[in-house]
Amino acid sequence: MSDSTLSGLSQIPEAQPTNPFSAPFTLPTTPSKPRAHGHKRSASILKALSTYTETVTDLYKxxxxxxxxxxxxxxxxxxxxTRITSEAPILKCLREPDGIDPFPVYEAFESLKPAAQDEYSLLSASQNQIENALDCIDDDDDLPEGLREWIAKIAAIFExxxxxxxAQSEVQDDGSVMTLAGVFPLAxxxxxxxxxNVAQTWNAEINQLTIHAIRDIQPGEELCDAYCLLVEDTATRQTGLDAYGFVCACEVCGGNEEERKxxxxxRRLIKRLGEDLTFQAERKTADGAAKLGPLTSSVVKGGLEDPVNALEYLEVLLKxxxxxxxxxxxxxxxANWHSVSNSLDGSIDWQQKNYDLNxxxxxxxxxxxxxxxTKLARLKKRKSRK
Incomplete structure (x- = not known):
């Protein structure tokens, strides 16, 4: 994920060896565990652009x-x-649920071929995450000079x-769950x-991360994903972005104050409606069905207590x-999972939307x-029998 603080190519350093520690080295047998960290101490981003060359395809550069x-x-x-691209991970590692464990990431990095190490090490790492990774490496670990900082950078790039x-995961002895994660160069x-304007999704059928355009994109537009939860207000989103070391100035955050408000x-209303729909969905009827009941009037007004109306309004707000x-x-x-519509035609309409957007x-x-x-075909078949 790219740096939002650099101003241009003038800051690209001279070409240097990517991995200064190419000689074999045995890591400590008992790596330090991630520790809780305090406030974010820096908003700067480090980017290794030492061997940068522009990548160009028919669709993007x-x-x-x-x-x-x-x-x-x-x-x-x-x-x-449009499927802009699909790519396999350049590096895979189990991810700690509450922080960085630098050593497994570094071991995975060391197993890569030199060309893959070069590609990986050119990716961004925020100073916040580098410092967090350094905090997870004990000062008394027997590491050669400079290796502690190098391991921290490699771990921070992963983070x-x-x-x-x-959904691959591994339950640890202490009950915590580690999830498998990967780094994908273009993503x-x-x-x-x-x-x-793009969506990134892991596709288990092809074992690759896919990147799709979710609206029409014009030449010259930047392709952007999201790093944080989007159904939050501006201040909350920025808090979630602090770990990446930049202040968002996208069209939403960087617009005029009235439009931002x-x-x-x-987005607050989207979140409240979503929370209430989710809460109601967890309340089962007497026969155990997951059919939604009316929403609470404290959250919605003007007939939106009906879950179908609430979902339709949610759809409008999101668009x-x-x-x-x-x-x-x-x-x-x-909408389809909880059968919010009381009519077959309504169910078909929601399922058609679900299929089309998928x-x-x-x-x-x-x-x-x-x-x-498959579900849409079943619903249409039921209708044809009537």
Missing amino acids: VTPIPNKGLGVQALSVIPAG CNNFEIG ARMNHSCRP KSDEK EEGLVGHDLAQWYSF VITKGRDHADTIAAK
């Missing part, structure tokens, strides 16, 4: 973006639903750029926006905010899309 360092820019019109790989180059109000990727998709899936955000070969298509 990886190139310097003003005030952001490297980013991904569209070179042609990219229609919604700033990893994506969960499916890691994409900067953040609070109104993203309107956006904050809509107005440009959150037309995974944020919208989860509520189409929710095609756009995940692709036709994703398991969720295949399942949605």
Whole structure:
């Protein structure tokens, strides 16, 4: 994930060896465990651009973006639903639930071929995460001079750029759950926006991370993902972005104050409606069905106590905010899972929306899309029998 503090190519250092510790080294047998950390101490970003060359394809190029360092820019019109790319992880590692354990990440890095190490080490790492990683390495660990800092940087790159790989996890002796995560070079180059235009999804059918356009993208536009929860107000989103070491200035956060306040109000309402729908969904009827009842009047007004009306309003708000990727998709899936509609036609309409958006955000070969298509066919078959 790219730097949002560099101003341009003038800051790119001279070419240097990527891995200064290429000689074999045995890590401590009992690595330090991650520890809780205090407040974020720095907002600066480190980016290793020592051997930078511009990457260009028919659809996009990886190139310097003003005030952001490297980013991904569209070179042609990219229609919604286009699979921009799919990529395998350059590095995989089990991720600690509450912090960084630098040593497993570094061991995974050391197992890579030199070319892959070079590619990995050119990715961004925030100073915050580097310092957090340093805090996890005991000063008395028997490490050669400079290796402690190098391990911390490699771990921080992982922390700033990893994506969960499916639902793979491992339960530890203490009951904590570690999830498998990977670093994907192109995905890691994409900067953040609070109104993203791409969706990144792990596809277990092809064992790759896919990146899809979730709306039509014009030439010259930057391709942006989201690093934080989007159904929060501006201040809360920025708190979530602190670990990445930049202040967001996207079209939502960097707009005029009046528009930002309107956006904050809509996103707070989206969150409240979502929380109430989720709460009601967890309340089962007497026969154990998961059918939704009316929503609480303390959250919704004007007839929105009906869950169908609430979902329709939620859909409108999400589209107005440009959150037309995974944020919208989860509520189409929710509507079908909990059978919110009392009519077969209504169920077909929701399932059609669910299937269509899965095609756009995940692709036709994703398991969720295949399942949605199967369910839609069943519903249409039921209707044809009537």
